[in-house]
Amino acid sequence: xxxxxxxxxxxxxxxxxxxxxxxxxxxxxxxxxxxxxxxxxxxxxxxxxxxxxxxxxxxxxxxxxxxxxxxxxxxxxxxxxxxxxxxxxxxxxxxxxxxxxxxxxxxxxxxxxxxxxxxxxxxxxxxxxxxxxxxxxxxxxxxxxxxxxxxxxxxxxxxxxxxxxxxxxxxxxxxxxxxxxxxxxxxxxxxxxxxxxxxxxxxxxxxxxxxxxxxxxxxxxxxxxxxxxxxxxxxxxxxxxxxxxxxxxxxxxxxxxxxxxxxxxxxxxxxxxxxxxxxxxxxxxxxxxxxxxxxxxxxxxxxxxxxxxxxxxxxxxxxxxxxxxxxxxxxxxxxxxxxx
Amino acid sequence: xxxxxxxxxxxxxxxxxxxxxxxxxxxxxxxxxxxxxxxxxxxxxxxxxxxxxxxxxxxxxxxxxxxxxxxxxxxxxxxxxxxxxxxxxxxxxxxxxxxxxxxxxxxxxxxxxxxxxxxxxxxxxxxxxxxxxxxxxxxxxxxxxxxxxxxxxxxxxxxxxxxxxxxxxxxxxxxxxxxxxxxxxxxxxxxxxxxxxxxxxxxxxxxxxxxxxxxxxxxxxxxxxxxxxxxxxxxxxxxxxxxxxxxxxxxxxxxxxxxxxxxxxxxxxxxxxxxxxxxxxxxxxxxxxxxxx
Numbered sequence: 297x298x299x300x301x302x303x304x305x306x307x308x309x310x311x312x313x314x315x316x317x318x319x320x321x322x323x324x325x326x327x328x329x330x331x332x333x334x335x336x337x338x339x340x341x342x343x344x345x346x347x348x349x350x351x352x353x354x355x356x357x358x359x360x361x362x363x364x365x366x367x368x369x370x371x372x373x374x375x376x377x378x379x380x381x382x383x384x385x386x387x388x389x390x391x392x393x394x395x396x397x398x399x400x401x402x403x404x405x406x407x408x409x410x411x412x413x414x415x416x417x418x419x420x421x422x423x424x425x426x427x428x429x430x431x432x433x434x435x436x437x438x439x440x441x442x443x444x445x446x447x448x449x450x451x452x453x454x455x456x457x458x459x460x461x462x463x464x465x466x467x468x469x470x471x472x473x474x475x476x477x478x479x480x481x482x483x484x485x486x487x488x489x490x491x492x493x494x495x496x497x498x499x500x501x502x503x504x505x506x507x508x509x510x511x512x513x514x515x516x517x518x519x520x521x522x523x524x525x526x527x528x529x530x531x532x533x534x535x536x537x538x539x540x541x542x543x544x545x546x547x548x549x550x551x552x553x554x555x556x557x558x559x560x561x562x563x564x565x566x567x568x569x570x571x572x573x574x575x576x577x578x579x580x581x582x583x584x585x586x587x588x589x590x591x592x593x594x595x596x597x598x599x600x601x602x603x604x605x606x607x608x609x610x611x612x613x614x615x616x617x618x619x620x621x622x623x624x625x626x627x628x629x630x631x632x633x634x635x636x
Numbered sequence: 637x638x639x640x641x642x643x644x645x646x647x648x649x650x651x652x653x654x655x656x657x658x659x660x661x662x663x664x665x666x667x668x669x670x671x672x673x674x675x676x677x678x679x680x681x682x683x684x685x686x687x688x689x690x691x692x693x694x695x696x697x698x699x700x701x702x703x704x705x706x707x708x709x710x711x712x713x714x715x716x717x718x719x720x721x722x723x724x725x726x727x728x729x730x731x732x733x734x735x736x737x738x739x740x741x742x743x744x745x746x747x748x749x750x751x752x753x754x755x756x757x758x759x760x761x762x763x764x765x766x767x768x769x770x771x772x773x774x775x776x777x778x779x780x781x782x783x784x785x786x787x788x789x790x791x792x793x794x795x796x797x798x799x800x801x802x803x804x805x806x807x808x809x810x811x812x813x814x815x816x817x818x819x820x821x822x823x824x825x826x827x828x829x830x831x832x833x834x835x836x837x838x839x840x841x842x843x844x845x846x847x848x849x850x851x852x853x854x855x856x857x858x859x860x861x862x863x864x865x866x867x868x869x870x871x872x873x874x875x876x877x878x879x880x881x882x883x884x885x886x887x888x889x890x891x892x893x894x895x896x897x898x899x900x901x902x903x904x905x906x907x908x909x910x911x912x913x914x915x916x917x918x919x920x921x922x923x924x925x926x927x928x929x
Contacts, residue, residue, distance in 0.1 A: 323865075325779060340702070355885050
């Protein structure tokens, strides 16, 4: 009978592909922010080679990460927006920063290369509010005396999905523009007055690359990898800076972490002289009294290893490792806040 | 010609009108075909060009390492999940199909058929949510192979049930009568006459269900999570890797190594689904050959 032969062959083929490499070590699962996915998965590979423990992280977005840790389906969640003290207390959770990255405005204007255009916070806010409508607007011309700016209309691109990038970007615009703060506010998704939305950093990058005379905002790694024209920004001290790992690190170093309860601090518009104004971090969120002590212990060991030895991997992927002072504060926080 | 018939001129006019509308119809359906074929060819072109460029031996020998490395863990996981789902869904689907077609009372059969049709139409992400709420959280299995397999099985079992039932119903009544006339019991008739006759159709249903489960993403995001490692033998509490996750997630990363993996995964899935569809076609055409000879 040809059928049974065929189905037997099919079953055999499937069975043949079913094989398991058994490694008996603790498996840790995490979920959340897509921003940290590349570095977390790179760290977990190296950590696995060193210790044999497996860290599995699924990139489902910050909102998903918070939902999963609250549901207790993962050992840690990761979010680009911090949880409030109230939320943390209600669920018995603690949070700490994991890694630092920068957000950069990107433009597609003929003749303007990467790092050429200068922007200030208030001007950026007015562009994203639709108040500044053309590239040759006096406010832009004043910031860029040497640049030839076209008379064409500015095309704004923002995120269509809820995102930590938007959270930090709008938080910054709110800090530098009272009008933005009053009429739009900040959050993972806000009522954008103008422009089109792209899904994810990839979506925004694709739109800005396709649409002439457009402006958007993406994580630094996307601007670099896609070879996009990022801009300079005026920071809190009035200096114009190029985005760089050093400028992101300066923002993290000058932020006042010691005063921030549960590290609930947004690093935008940081006061340092060489601090990039739109710098962001991602928080890992864990239970203070773990459901599974052994797994919680490995999770802490993983983050401790990443903070102390994972800097090369982070830098290779355009992230900035946490400054030493902050790592010490986090380790102290672990000892006082978490039971394990 | 009788009195009511059209004159030759009227006839010619009608013929011309018919020729014209027929031509318009052909053009419209030809355009529809070109549009559909173009969409398919464009997808295949993109996937093949970018996928083949990303192919290398490492993909089949090593697991993913962060956003680079190989795909062996995902290939293994996809095979496991599909195999597990079929293991659960094939017996349920085939036996259910036989029952509804041959044994069930009419009202009960109608109810089962209705439920199966509704289930076939439910979006796959709803199955994912159901699996998440029941197995991942309520039963506390966490993200796991078992949750993924059962969720996919729930999705494809109704499909297999319906194709099995339709296949059995397609067998001519004469064959049944002949079987009974020779003294076969009902069980004997089903197993040795009817199923044998329509086996290629049942197999086709199973193969297409396999293709569906191979290509699903949404139910697995909710139930299986993702893993950078090989399966370690646990049915619950252990995430598993799968190919469609690589496509869904890695294409959004900024790095070209991640994009290459996503395209390679897309190519593997596409080739596999094409292969299964061709196998299904082949088994059906062999049925036709057997019929006509």
